Amino acid sequence: MVFTVATRTLQYVPALSKLTIEAHKKDVPQLMHLVILSGDGIGPEISAATCEVLELLNRRLSLGLTFESHEIGLARLKSEKTTFPPAVAEACRRADGIVLGPVSHATYPSRAEGGINVSGELRITLDLYANIRPSRSREGLPHWGRTPMDLIIVRENTEGFYADRNMYWGVGEFMPTPDMALAVRKITAASSRRIAQAGFELAKTRRKKVTAVHKANVMKVTDALFLREVRSVAKHFPDIAYEEQLVDSMAALLVRDAARFDVVVTTNMFGDILSDEAAELSGSLGLAGSINAGDTHCMAQAQHGSAPDIAGQDKANPASLILSAGMLLDWLSRKHADTRFAEAAKLIDESLDALLKDESRRTADLGGKLGTKAFTKALSDEIAKRAR
Numbered sequence: 001m002v003f004t005v006a007t008r009t010l011q012y013v014p015a016l017s018k019l020t021i022e023a024h025k026k027d028v029p030q031l032m033h034l035v036i037l038s039g040d041g042i043g044p045e046i047s048a049a050t051c052e053v054l055e056l057l058n059r060r061l062s063l064g065l066t067f068e069s070h071e072i073g074l075a076r077l078k079s080e081k082t083t084f085p086p087a088v089a090e091a092c093r094r095a096d097g098i099v100l101g102p103v104s105h106a107t108y109p110s111r112a113e114g115g116i117n118v119s120g121e122l123r124i125t126l127d128l129y130a131n132i133r134p135s136r137s138r139e140g141l142p143h144w145g146r147t148p149m150d151l152i153i154v155r156e157n158t159e160g161f162y163a164d165r166n167m168y169w170g171v172g173e174f175m176p177t178p179d180m181a182l183a184v185r186k187i188t189a190a191s192s193r194r195i196a197q198a199g200f201e202l203a204k205t206r207r208k209k210v211t212a213v214h215k216a217n218v219m220k221v222t223d224a225l226f227l228r229e230v231r232s233v234a235k236h237f238p239d240i241a242y243e244e245q246l247v248d249s250m251a252a253l254l255v256r257d258a259a260r261f262d263v264v265v266t267t268n269m270f271g272d273i274l275s276d277e278a279a280e281l282s283g284s285l286g287l288a289g290s291i292n293a294g295d296t297h298c299m300a301q302a303q304h305g306s307a308p309d310i311a312g313q314d315k316a317n318p319a320s321l322i323l324s325a326g327m328l329l330d331w332l333s334r335k336h337a338d339t340r341f342a343e344a345a346k347l348i349d350e351s352l353d354a355l356l357k358d359e360s361r362r363t364a365d366l367g368g369k370l371g372t373k374a375f376t377k378a379l380s381d382e383i384a385k386r387a388r
């Protein structure tokens with residue numbers, strides 16, 4: 001398939017026949033094909049930075065990564081009357097992994113006019129049900145909560161209050177009269193069960209504690225169902241400590257004592273809000289990486305939005321998307337039992353730790369003076385030093 005739409009093709013690799021792929025497997029490490037979607041606002045700047053780091057790791061560690069870039073969002077809407085053409089969606093489906101820059105979907109026109117929220121669309125169509133959002137304070141870097149933190153919010157990604165994706169047909173918000181607006185929240189046993197399972201599995205590899213966050217004292221039907229399923233999964237993990245927190249008290253506890261949390265499992269909207277809070281408390285939203293993972297696909301995506309207020313000014317911190325790409329590499333490492341990808345992810349994390357200890361090598365959101373490009377160069381130098 002030919003992608004005439006690619007705006008920045010790093011290393012174009014035509015579709016390989018199954019035979020060619022098998023032949024490659026015998027001789028060289030298997031190829032991993034990544035699709036890069038740069039997005040809106042600060043998206044192009046932080047995607048370019050992420051590609052730079054991935055290309056460096058690819059060269060140094062011989063990862064066998066191949067890249068294919070596509071323009072999406074507002075730029076694409078102008079040229080092709082859609083923010084997300086079907087050929088790009090198909091490229092994502094075929095890829096081993098996706099890196100998605102932030103999208104300004106709130107400013108898109110209706111779907112009928114071509115405004116497809118690429119983030120929501122990919123989460124649903126590829127069934128990326130688990131949004132994994134870590135927040136970790138880093139040595140030498142100020143954190144804004146009262147305690148240091150190292151937690152992961154495991155957010156259900158396919159239902160809840162998200163009106164654009166919680167219906168088979170139609171949308172989950174509507175207006176019976178001009179002065180009345182209603183919203184529907186969808187919670188299912190199956191989705192609650194699988195997000196809980198993802199959270200407990202993750203906790204096994206960490207400090208072995210899961211906190212379920214809910215509002216079952218008010219949402220007595222939907223959150224009761226969510227908790228019923230999480231509790232039932234908890235029974236299969238006797239070695240994992242389990243507790244529950246109301247979402248309002250969780251918001252306060254993140255400020256007061258985030259150190260007590262390890263893995264936090266919650267529904268879509270609560271997870272979205274709490275993860276922004278946790279990321280900012282840990283240092284900055286600019287450090288907030290995440291992946292959207294399913295059983296077969298995975299997409300790296302920064303936790304924050306497209307930050308139009310600083311777009312095009314070389315001010316954005318690209319660490320969020322670079323860390324997200326690192327998480328994707330880690331996911332690939334587990335999926336394909338290939339430790340080189342985990343090694344690459346570790347290199348990103350450790351190099352970032354080293355960089356951020358030094359005040360003169362931080363971006364503006366962290367009180368520093370470096371712009372996006374200079375920060376990316378400093379991080380690349382740090383990675384190159386360690387990857388020798």
Ligand code: ATP
Pocket residue numbers: 041042102103104105106285286303304305306307308309310315316317318320365
């Ligand atoms: P959107 O409408 O796409 O959600 P937004 O600006 O409303 O965009 P965010 O993008 O999440 O929401 O940004 C919230 C604040 O954090 C903004 O002031 C933005 O400039 C800042 N911010 C977000 N991401 C970064 C980043 N990577 N580096 C520096 N500042 C950032």
